[in-house]
Amino acid sequence: MPLDGAGLARALPQAEGLQTVHTLLCRHEAVQFQRAAKSAAAAGEQLLVACTQEKRLFLELNAQTEGALPAEEQPIRFVNLRETGGWSKDARGATPKLAALIAAAQLPEAEPVPTVSYRSAGRLLVIGAAEAAERAAAMLADKLDVTLLLSEAGSALPQGRERAVFAGRVTAVTGWLGAFQVRWDSGNPIDLDLCTRCNACVDACPEGAIGFDYQVDLSRCTSHRACVKACGVAGAIDFGRTPESMAETFDLVLDLRAAPAFSQHALPQGYFHVASDSARLFDAVLKLRELTGEFEKPKFFQYKQKLCAHSRNERVGCDACVQICSARAIASEATTTGGIRVEPHLCVGCGACTTVCPTGALAYAYPDAPTTGKRLRTLLATYARAGGRDTALLLHSEGAGSRLLGDLGRAARTDADIHGLPARVLPVGLWHTASVGLELWLTAKAQGASQIFILLTEEEAPEYREALREQAAVANALLAGLGYAGAHVQVFETRDARDLAPLDAALRGAAPAATVRLPAAFAAQSDKRVTLELALEHLMAQAPQAPQALPDAVALPAASPLGAVVVDTGRCTLCLSCVGACPAAALADNPDKPQLRFIEKNCVQCGLCASTCPEDAISLVPRLLLADEGKARKQPRVLHEAQPYGCIRCGKPFGTLQAVEAMLGRLAGHPMFQGEALQRLKMCGDCRVIDIYSNPNETRITDL
The missing domain is CATH 3.30.70.3270 (Alpha-Beta Plaits)
Known part of the structure; x- marks a missing residue:
């Protein structure tokens, strides 16, 4: 990579004195890394390595270096400069970008968040046909307590009884890792718990309606009942048995059926649907073998019910979070306490609910908005200080998004037709792309960004894609209305490495958009609406057109929180x-x-x-x-x-003329409101009571 050490030093005050650029730090220059590790430990400084390819090797070298601190005591930071900047046709002009990435990588870690706990004792339920379920169970039985639920007839169970087996039609699977509730209807005449698998019933059945899964195919059975006689003392066959609904609790579920038990995009942790895909089965088996014990994950969100605009008095208003959640972790509580309920065990941390929440009642916590905002501001400020122009922030997931950009960088190194990330495009890895929305996009625009690009991969649920497109439409309409020319927020959708060429062409062909004359200095706040207002005020103040030339209002799409x-x-x-x-x-x-x-x-x-x-x-x-x-x-x-309506007895206003007239019109024909009773509707509350008690012949509610 054509790295400019002196240029980076000028752009990074904390890199004063940086002159040497290493080319094989993980090989014959490894001693330089070891010296840096010892020096950082002695000075109590942070060590940053601008290579992620050999992260494992550097950690091993650090552990073997006398005088270096263990990684758990002083973690080493890693930042990818190679695929995101150095391996690009723009590499020689990418110094501002590399400086920005280095500066952002040196920011302090986000504050820790509360965690959500799971406990699994290893009770696994395998759902599917007998033979497939048995094969899967054989790969897991040495690590897990396996139970089979035969959901279809026609295959064979082994003669030996090595594990519990049930049969029936699955009616519901709910829960999560360590707490799955599975319900099924069992209506077959053969009780698998009593069956000894002696095969006497199989031999005795003249229709061949009983297979080696020891279930009766009722469509073929003609009621000879020879199987009942053959079963004898075991008594496992009873055609008069009442169908029953059964339920059990399991820690893990492996589903081999064609259709999954859950319809949502993000499946609960601990549930694996593999159907008949052998590759997916192998991957699931490897993961299932490790899922015993206690586990923790971050609690990705914060919820403030007082800010929630979902419901009041059993009336539903905003339900954007309920509709967008791909894990079905959010439910309405409009008819009970009001607001919503979020199940943290089901939440996968996409943050899409916080993006579409108009009030900030749901806020993303991993990391929170001020932390993400500081990172974006550091990238923009460092890039500008190093002489960069027309900054575009490329928001992508740390999973599939990072892998795709890695593929793009490697392709740019070997393929003459692939350009690689342009020098003005700064990649920003997020836990999930949908976790950053309108208020931070506009904040980045106010702080000097030319554009915000959003990279969507196969990880994103359809709900996220639609919501991000809607939010982008709001941002673009707002900025266009303020007079900022160009396409400011753009969504790039791709699947995998097969789409590298179109993605490369789209990034290279995106023309810079207009930006502010003077970048804002404010920091993103934890209150979503406050951040949004700060961004709007700066964007309005910096609008390319004079205030008198702007329209009185800018029409926005329906998804607007304004x-x-x-x-x-x-x-x-x-x-x-x-x-x-x-x-x-x-x-x-x-x-x-x-x-x-x-x-x-x-x-x-x-x-x-x-x-x-x-x-x-x-x-x-x-x-x-x-x-x-x-x-x-x-x-x-x-x-x-409206004109106030005065009491006909004392003259005190107690309502509006329109409201009282509407009430009189609706109740005039009611038998309870005739004569003097109708006149009392024209009185204030005090006079109404006085009038009732001043008439001794009046029937009062207290007399009834």
Whole structure:
């Protein structure tokens, strides 16, 4: 790689004095690494190795170096400069990019997060046909306690009884590693628990309806019942047995059936569906053999119910997180406590729910937004300080995304038609691509990024792809409305190394987009809406057009977390039920007069106001209000006001004219509201009580 040590030193203040660039540090220059390891240990400094290919070898060298600290006491950082920058047709101009990657790799580790625990005793259920289930069990029985559930007839069990065997139709599989609940209906006349596998029934059946799986094919059986007589003392065959529903708990499930027990994209940990694929079976067996004991994973999310816009008073508003979760880990609790419930044992950490959450009630924690924001800001600032221009951040997963970029870099080294990552494209590895969304994209734009590229691979569920495309459409519409030219957020979809050429061409052909004149200096906050507002304010202030040349509002797609509500004043009775339902304090009343007021900046477009309104008088308008240089969206404005209705007895206002007239119109024909009772509806609460008790002939509820 054509590395410029002096150029990197100028771009990285912490690399002052860097002059030597190693070319074979993992081989005949290994002594240089050992000296650096000893020096870092003596000075208490962090050691960074710009090579991931030989990570294992460097860790071994460190362990063998006298005076170096063990990796568990002082972890060595690794960063890939080769495939992401050095192996590219732009390698000689990639110094700013490499400096940015080195700077980001030296940032402190994210704060630890709470963990979720699993405990597995190794109880495995294998579901499938007898022969296939037995073959799988034979590979696992020395490590796990295996039980078979025969889900179909027609194959053979061995004569020896080495493990528990059940038969029946699976009706439900729920749970996760260490806590699977499996239910099935058992209706076959032969009880496998009593069956001795003597084969007497097989020989006795004249129709050949009993196979060596010791189940009766009822479609062939003609009720000779010779098998019952042959079974004799064992009594394993009973055609009068009542079908029963059975349930058992298992730690692990290996499913050999054609269709999986779960329909979601992300299967629960501890469940393996392999069908008849021998390669997948071998991979599952290797993993299953290691799944006994106690395990932990990060709790990927934080949930603040007070911010949640999912439901109020059993009315559902925003359900974006429920719809997008590919692990079915999120469920609505609109009819109980309100809000949602997230099962951390099922959560796979994709973060898509936090991306589509308009309020920030669900926040990604692995790492959190401030940590990710600091990383993006470090990349952008270092790249710019080193002289780089037109920065594009390429967000990709640390799994399939990293492998794909590695393939692209290696192809660029050997294939003249492959360019490799352009020098202006900075790769950003994430636990999952869907965990970063609109507020951090716009923050990166405000901090000087030209573009944000999102690389999707076969890892991403269809729900994630759609949500990211929708969020990208919102970002692009918003930036275009502010006058920033170009395609700012672009989604690149690919499968594997077979798509390298189209991906390479797309990255190379993406023209830079307009960016801010002065990059922002603010840091991403833990509050999603605060971060979004900071980004919007800077982008509006730095808009290429003068404020007076901007439109009053920018129309946005339906997925927008920004917008207004429109009230049909002809239908609205100012009952103010929408005010009580609003989770973001965007709607408010006026204690001094009948008014409905609105602060657009607070609106998250959840729709709770619209679903709560008894008059169907509210609709949503996704947009970004720019009037008065953006100040109008921060000020309360009146959406509707009405003439107050005064009590006919004391004159005190107690409602609106429209609401009281609507009530009188609806109740005028009711037998309980005739004569004086109807007149009392025109009184305030106090006068209504006084009038009732001042009439001795009035029948009161207390008299009934």
